[in-house]
Amino acid sequence: MSRILAIAEQRDGALKRISQEVVTAARQVADGIGGEVDVVVVGAAGIGAAAKALGNYGADRVLAVEHEALGAYSPESYTKAIADQVQAGDYFAVLFPATAVGRDLAPRVAARLDVPLASEATALEIEGEELVIRRPVYAGKAFVDLTLDAAPRIVSVRANIFRAHESPREATVETVAAEPQPSKARVREVHAGAGDKPDVAEATVVVAGGRGLKDPENWKILEDLADALGDGVALGASRAVVDAGWRPHAEQVGQTGKVVSPQLYFAVALSGAIQHLAGMRTATTIVAVNKDPDAPIFKVADYGIVGDAFEVIPRLADEIRNARG
């Protein structure tokens, strides 16, 4: 029986939403080859019980590597824990989430197993008996389809591309003993980002602003729109405003910032430089507001509004609030 391994991610004992997406993608591949889906989750005691819910998305078996020293990400220990499970399992493919942790882990695990890695996949197809992986290159100006001539095939999948899809079954949970590794890199502290907004790369709705907002103070109209749209809405920014120091680098959307694929992207008073478009053109629906009717953002937007953001956005926030009741 061919097996696919999905790597789940947790923070503070709670599974991150992208774990559902990785399992969804793994289920899709497994169904293509008539295989089963295993999940590995690394964390403190109890994480396996939390991961059992991934059965809803098609996981057949959860392998929980539990240890009190593994509650927070530790590069060497997590690499070993996952590489050990990959080696023990004879997997057709191993899927990582392309998150901050997944991007750190996947190359290490691949190199340790002497196999290649295809990162940031946006589509996975079984053709014949081969897994064809699609991924963007050159700032999203081109895509490449590739195969990996190795077993297992190690792939990281981009957030918000493989929408979580239910395929319910009763997942079994097995707890695996862990050996935390002496580490040459130790996490000392985490400085929380400003505000309580989710990460722009993982949010389903993004409200992004550009230089046309004229002053960092004016971000309050975007924050108000984000609040009106509800929970889970992230703020984004163009490179120009990040370079100007108006917004933190973590909010930068674009080729040298975050690449995002939300269901809804508001581009407010940003022109749409090529380097910004590279980061958001795969959003499902793009709404652009700009004074300049010739702004390049209108070439990728689904809906365009030529107008003054300071008039349109507050009004829109009010209307959305009314509509939501």
Place this chain on the structure above:
Amino acid sequence: MEILVCVKRVPDPAENEISIGPDGGDIERDDLVYSVNEWDNYAVEEAVRIAERTGGNVTIVSVDDDEGEEVVRRQMAMGASQGLLLTDEAFEGSDGLGTATILAAAAKNGTYDLILTGAQADDGAAQVGGMLAALLDWPYASVVNLVETNSDGPLRIGREIDGGSQEINEIETPCVLSIQTGINEPRYVGVRGIRKVASIELPVMDAEALGISAETVGTAGAKVRRVDYFVPEQRAAAEMIEGSTEEIADRIVDLLRAQGGIR
């Protein structure tokens, strides 16, 4: 501190329209404008600043053909004292693991305390740094946005993690760090700076000099096989929404509701 910085010459996405070559197996590379990978500028700047604080040398390395010399020299002009070009026909067509294998051989050939790479390059794969570290069995940190050196003891580094948070780590040297944009402001390189490094000898090493067997790298060793390239279809032009501010807001709310954007 002896620092090695890995740089890559890439087609500049802002300067080029990307099209697919006649056989579909690669992009059309004729007439492309090349420049250094943007992330690498930040890595070189950070290396030069560390060397200015701690003493020691910065070496710029690139896996490339002869065309790579210009980029290596441009990066050297930012303040590196040495360069190294890793060139061999056998290196062409390397995948990420192949490139990491070549760089690891070069790293073992020197005595470096620190290796910096850009967090990613034109192919967005963001993997060579992590693989290089694994091959060397050195600790590694990705997406680094802060590096602090102590006179004695581990480095204190910051990583950009989810949600705009910064994770502070201690990491022992030797180590590999992949550097995120925004960590510093890369200095300007003028013609004078490039002229200053023009006379520095640039060693070139091939597979034999590095002790790499040719079949483990390049096209021969690549396990990533490109099946097809394509350019995404242009989105249709935006539907422009016109009218009074009130009408516009109403229309957007209707659209969002229809698409499930308002719950």
